[in-house]
Amino acid sequence: MPLVPPHVASLTPYVPGKPIEEVEREYGVSNVAKLASNENALGPSPLALAAAREACAKVHLYPDGSAYELRNAIAAKLGVPSEEVMVGNGSNELIELLVRTFVLDGEEVLTSAQSFVAYKLAAQEHGRTLVEAPMKARFHYDLDALRKLLSRRTKVVFLANPDNPTGTWFTEAELTPFLDAVPKDTLVVLDEAYVEYVDAPGFQDGLALRRKYPNVVVLRTFSKIYGLAGMRVGYGLARPEVVEYVDRVRPPFNTSLVAQAAAAAALRDDAHVARSRALVLEERPFLANGLAGLGATVVPSQGNFVLADFPGRAGKDLFEALLREGVIARPVAGYGFPGALRITVGLRRENERCLAALGRILAA
Numbered sequence: 048m049p050l051v052p053p054h055v056a057s058l059t060p061y062v063p064g065k066p067i068e069e070v071e072r073e074y075g076v077s078n079v080a081k082l083a084s085n086e087n088a089l090g091p092s093p094l095a096l097a098a099a100r101e102a103c104a105k106v107h108l109y110p111d112g113s114a115y116e117l118r119n120a121i122a123a124k125l126g127v128p129s130e131e132v133m134v135g136n137g138s139n140e141l142i143e144l145l146v147r148t149f150v151l152d153g154e155e156v157l158t159s160a161q162s163f164v165a166y167k168l169a170a171q172e173h174g175r176t177l178v179e180a181p182m183k184a185r186f187h188y189d190l191d192a193l194r195k196l197l198s199r200r201t202k203v204v205f206l207a208n209p210d211n212p213t214g215t216w217f218t219e220a221e222l223t224p225f226l227d228a229v230p231k232d233t234l235v236v237l238d239e240a241y242v243e244y245v246d247a248p249g250f251q252d253g254l255a256l257r258r259k260y261p262n263v264v265v266l267r268t269f270s271k272i273y274g275l276a277g278m279r280v281g282y283g284l285a286r287p288e289v290v291e292y293v294d295r296v297r298p299p300f301n302t303s304l305v306a307q308a309a310a311a312a313a314l315r316d317d318a319h320v321a322r323s324r325a326l327v328l329e330e331r332p333f334l335a336n337g338l339a340g341l342g343a344t345v346v347p348s349q350g351n352f353v354l355a356d357f358p359g360r361a362g363k364d365l366f367e368a369l370l371r372e373g374v375i376a377r378p379v380a381g382y383g384f385p386g387a388l389r390i391t392v393g394l395r396r397e398n399e400r401c402l403a404a405l406g407r408i409l410a411a
């Protein structure tokens with residue numbers, strides 16, 4: 048008897064960004080700039096930190112399994128009923144829970160090829176069929192191609208807007224014909240992990256779309272603009288029935304007491320959010336222009352990161368060379384972009400350091 052089912056035997060685990068300590072140990076460098084995981088260069092919200100410290104005094108107690116206060120805080124902030132809010136151990140957990148809860152054997156998960164790998168992993172982990180539409184113009188979701196792949200078997204669709212790792216986005220005009228074509232029993236998950244960094248005209252977030260399309264589920268996270276990636280908290284907005292079913296499946300204490308307190312406080316920290324957005328809106332073009340100046344094809348991004356493709360180069364070699372310079376970027380060959388690096392928008396000095404190091408590496 049095999050130890051695991053074939054869909055588990057064939058899984059390739061997620062490869063996260065390299066931790067700072069590992070790079071310091073392995074490369075003998077210090078003061079490393081981590082531009083690998085789209086974290087917040089300004090750090091956590093100070094209000095969240097204070098709330099987390101205070102909550103630590105209570106960690107002998109189990110957290111509130113229903114995350115009552117955090118869900119209410121999210122609901123109040125976004126103007127939705129709290130029965131429409133679910134929280135997860137990062138939005139990544141909600142991606143998995145949506146597949147586990149709703150996709151039956153024989154049904155399909157639909158997404159774009161070369162998009163965030165968690166969608167694919169969630170389908171594979173559960174032995175569910177994954178259907179992927181190719182991207183158009185190398186880096187963009189093709190919503191027409193996705194529409195043509197809809198079938199009676201499509202149960203959950205994952206769309207990242209903006210997308211990771213490309214940073215590209217789609218407009219309301221592109222999305223609406225797709226939503227109109229989706230059967231009403233199919234859930235369309237709009238993953239908006241980077242929504243707070245968007246400044247493109249024509250972009251429509253899922254909050255407004257949910258009113259017209261009750262099968263839309265919106266996912267967001269505290270890992271990016273709120274600076275709480277290490278806390279592991281994300282949230283989803285969905286109609287109450289969907290939230291209720293996910294509640295039946297999720298582990299009873301899926302977000303920690305400290306994480307709940309920190310996230311609720313971070314939501315109140317408008318100043319930190321504004322600073323974090325301003326930094327990215329200022330530094331994203333600086334980094335993109337610098338990379339273009341080095342000869343890279345830079346994909347227009349609405350996230351807190353930039354995908355840069357270096358013609359004739361292997362992204363993995365550039366990644367290795369950057370590590371020796373104390374800069375951690377993200378190679379994305381696994382996504383089918385072998386010549387590219389995904390680089391998180393950092394502080395000005397980190398972006399300058401990354402550009403200077405790349406300049407030396409490319410000139411060598």
Ligand SMILES: Cc1ncc(COP(=O)(O)O)c(C=O)c1O
Pocket residue numbers: 084085136137138139140163207209210211238240267268269270276279280281
């Ligand atoms: C598009 C997208 N969705 C979801 C996530 C998961 O974030 P978390 O689990 O930290 O909330 C990420 C993280 O990088 C992402 O890029």
